[in-house]
Amino acid sequence: MKTQLLFGDCREKLKELPDNSIDLIITSPPYADNRSNSYGGISPDDYVEWFMPIASELKRVLKQDGTFILNIKEKVVHGERHTYVLDLILAMRKQGWFWTEEFMWHKKNSYPGKWPNRFRDSWERLLQFNKNRRFNMYQESVMVPMGDWAKSRLKNLSETDKIRDNSKVGSGFGKRIANWTEREMAYPTNVLHMATECGNKNHSAAFPESLPEWFIKLFTQINDWVLDPFMGSGTAIMVANRLGRNAIGIEIKTEYFERAKDILIDAPLRLLDKKESYDAITS
Numbered sequence: 641m642k643t644q645l646l647f648g649d650c651r652e653k654l655k656e657l658p659d660n661s662i663d664l665i666i667t668s669p670p671y672a673d674n675r676s677n678s679y680g681g682i683s684p685d686d687y688v689e690w691f692m693p694i695a696s697e698l699k700r701v702l703k704q705d706g707t708f709i710l711n712i713k714e715k716v717v718h719g720e721r722h723t724y725v726l727d728l729i730l731a732m733r734k735q736g737w738f739w740t741e742e743f744m745w746h747k748k749n750s751y752p753g754k755w756p757n758r759f760r761d762s763w764e765r766l767l768q769f770n771k772n773r774r775f776n777m778y779q780e781s782v783m784v785p786m787g788d789w790a791k792s793r794l795k796n797l798s799e800t801d802k803i804r805d806n807s808k809v810g811s812g813f814g815k816r817i818a819n820w821t822e823r824e825m826a827y828p829t830n831v832l833h834m835a836t837e838c839g840n841k842n843h844s845a846a847f848p849e850s851l852p853e854w855f856i857k858l859f860t861q862i863n864d865w866v867l868d869p870f871m872g873s874g875t876a877i878m879v880a881n882r883l884g885r886n887a888i889g890i891e892i893k894t895e896y897f898e899r900a901k902d903i904l905i906d907a908p909l910r911l912l913d914k915k916e917s918y919d920a921i922t923s
Contacts, residue, residue, distance in 0.1 A: 641863070642886045643877060643904065647897045650869035650890040654697035657888065662701045663776065663864035666855050666876050668711035668847065669694075672724055684715050684722040688731050695732055698869065705776045707859040708737070708769040711745070711847075719757060725765065732769060740775075741768040741830060745851065749835040766832070766855075781857040783825040852876035853883065860885055874900025 646653045669691065672684035682690050698708055712728070714721045729739055743766035750762040834850050856866060856879060866880040871889030873896055880887035881904065891897040 641881070641884060643881050644888045645871070645874070645877070645897065645901060645904070646888065646890045647892075647894070648890070649892050651694055651697070653890045654694070654701060654869060657701045657867075659700055660703050661865060662867045662888070663703055663706045663885075664709070664856060664859045665698055665702060665706070665867045665869070666709040666711075666852050667868045667870045668872070669870045671713055672715045672722065684717060684724040687724040688727050691728060692731055692735065694869065695735060695737070698867075699735065699737065699771060701867065702771055704772055705774065706771065707740075707775055707777075707855075709743075709855050709859075710767045710769065711764060711851075712767065713761070713764045716758070729767065737769040737771070738773060739767065740770045740773075742766070743768065744831045746831055746833045747836050748833055766851075775859075776861075777859060778857065778861065779827055782828055782854055784828050786824055786826050847872075847875040849875055849879050852879045856880055856883055856885060871900055872896050874903050878903055 646656070670682060672682055672687045702708060712725055714723075714725050716722070733739055745764045745766055747762050747764065750760055753760045832851065832854060834848050834854075836848060852868075852875060856876075860866060860880075862884040864885050866876065866885045866887045867890075868874075868876040868888075869890045871877060871891040874889055874891075877887045877889040877900065889900060891900060
């Protein structure tokens with residue numbers, strides 16, 4: 641297993657990575673203006689132009705059957721949601737990405753507050769992009785218990801539920817509830833109910849470990865390669881390491897890079913170069 645930390649701007653550091661080498665990219669870049677104290681801020685009007693060269697490099701390094709998960713959130717400007725996220729999705733599709741799925745991260749412990757024309761934000765987007773329509777996905781690795789509801793709901797099935805309930809729109813898809821009567825596990829939905837990171841690891845927006853863990857299990861196997869080009873405090877890299885995946889993290893801010901290095905040193909990793917890279921091989 642190998643882990644590498646690269647200090648610098650991902651727009652330059654990504655050029656050092658070989659083509660078609662990464663199985664999963666999972667990252668949360670700076671949102672428009674929201675982290676101006678941490679990253680200098682990017683105007684929502686300029687966001688797409690700023691991000692698309694990065695997206696091009698990510699597309700180059702991602703394997704043909706790999707996946708890119710982008711955590712991002714709209715910004716309110718002059719009382720309405722700015723469209724930079726939607727504009728970015730359209731630009732990425734034009735660049736050749738498939739916008740395969742959208743997951744919702746429901747932040748169970750979001751801060752309370754009051755605003756004159758809206759309620760508090762309690763969710764964020766996790767956009768899934770792929771280079772091809774066929775990609776690696778290991779759905780069984782994230783199955784969840786059926787839950788107590790199944791005991792009563794599936795106990796006395798109606799006659800309709802005992803047969804295949806075909807789609808009313810003629811798609812050919814449908815459901816047969818009886819198939820699930822003896823099952824203890826089910827596939828999850830695309831809504832992830834996870835708390836935010838309370839001890840923020842000296843970072844303005846640290847991932848909870850459960851978030852990258854879920855996607856790493858879903859889209860990779862042991863010894864696959866995971867990349868976070870906006871590494872921050874290194875949560876995704878640490879989780880990838882713990883799950884037996886190879887990982888590469890890129891970070892431009894010295895304090896976050898040093899923090900990530902300190903966290904990852906707890907694993908028996910070998911420091912090669914304090915500033916430029918942090919390579920390690922563990923047995």
